Each structure stands twice: as structure tokens, then as C-alpha cells.
Amino acid sequence: MSEPTIPAGINAPGATPLLAQLTDADRNRLAEAMQTLLARGSILGLEHGQGELYAWCRQNSDWLREIMALAGFQVSNEHESRLIQATPQKASLTLRLRQDATVVLLALWYEFDTQVRDHGATTVSLTVEQLNQLLHEKLLPDLKEPPSPTRLSEILRQAHRFNLVNLDIAEPFEQSQIEVLPTLRRVIPFQDLADWAKTAELHKNPATLDGEDAGHSEEADS
Secondary structure, eight states: OOOOOOOTTSSOTTOOOTTTTSOHHHHHHHHHHHHHHHHHSEEETTSTTOHHHHHHHHHTHHHHHHHHHHTTEEEEEEGGGTEEEEEESSGGGSOEEEHHHHHHHHHHHHHHHHHHHHHOOSSEEEEHHHHHHHIIIIIOTTSSOOOOHHHHHHHHHHHHHTTSEEEEOOSSGGGOEEEEOTTHHHHSOOSSHHHHHHHHHHTTOGGGGSGGGHHHHSEEEO
16 A cells, blocks of 8 residues: 655655744743633633733734634733733534533623623623622522532632633632623623523423433533
8 A cells, every 4th residue: 555645845854844934932922811811711821920921912913813713712802901812613612611610600690791882881890799689689589599609619710710800709709709801701602681581481390300301401512
């Protein structure tokens, strides 16, 4: 059997690296940007220590978009918020969230949308106690019980790890501060509250937690 033909220049001795036109400093910045986007989903230029990386990404957006596209992600830039975010383009790259985590993110999306759209807020913050009230009033009146404090802490810490919220833990835990970040709008890209309500309704019915469909309702793509 004949050997497969290797296109000229691919892995050939002495071939010029594909990223050779980048300086060492730019290669390091590109690597840092990729690793940050893959690990946390976004780069927040207003956060301490990320301003220079954000500025580099904005100036070299073509490189970043092209190389992230190879990994299956679309990169968007929201300069007003100093935000660069990578969103997966394939279902296999999305998070698989348990239903209670999905419900919490739905509540946070609702609060963010309401504060920005109705009140013109530029930052949206609430306490864990206020989040629990929101869950009870908007999403959980028909469910068996809200997430326990321990589970809610896990959900919020995961959201913080993926740059969906900033979380400032306090004692008691109910007084912890949650800042909802604009990245959540792209992770849960509803067009309006009517679109939000359709998804929220799926999580209000306690029957979805029982019976044969329980295994399917425990997780949701995000």
C-alpha cells in the first residue's frame, strides 16, 4: 500500500512555523488569551490584571478570532463593557448544567435584564438573600424546594469561575454579594422576556423531576 502524500510545507524539515510572523511577545499574549477564554469563557478588561490582555486582544482580534474558530468558538467584543467572550459553536463544547444550576442562571438573567432594560442600570448586583427571594417569586413556587445554601454556593462559585458573576462571600452567606456580568447574556441568549418565560416554564413543573423523564431534565446545555 502506498504512503499517503503529505502536502508540501506541512511538517517538512525546516518549514516556517504558521505563527512565525508573530513576535515572541505576541505569541505569549495569544497563548494567554486562548487559555483564558477556554478556561473562563471571557476576558474582562475592567477586572484587575486583565486590562493589558484585553487591549492586546482588541488590537489583534483577527488572530484571536481565527485561532479560536479552529477550536470551535466564536469570539465577540463588546468594547463598551471591555468584554471579549468566546461562545461555543458546537453542542459538544457547551456546559452540561444540572437543573438547579440552570434555574439559578435563569433568575440571574431575569434580574440583569430587568435592571438594565427597565432601570438603565450599568451594574447589576444583589445579595444571596435577594436571589433566594427572586427564585421563590419567579421560578420556584411550583418546585419542591430551592437549592440548599451549600448547593447554591457551589452554583455561584461555578458561575464565578466562568466569569458569569462576581461573587463576594460574606458571613452570613445570605449577605454575600453577587454582581451579574454581561457575559451571562451570551451564555443564555434570550431575545426578550417572552423568550425567557418559555424556558423558565419548563423548570416550573415539578413533574419534570419525577418519573422516566427525570434523567433528561436534570441537565441543560448552557
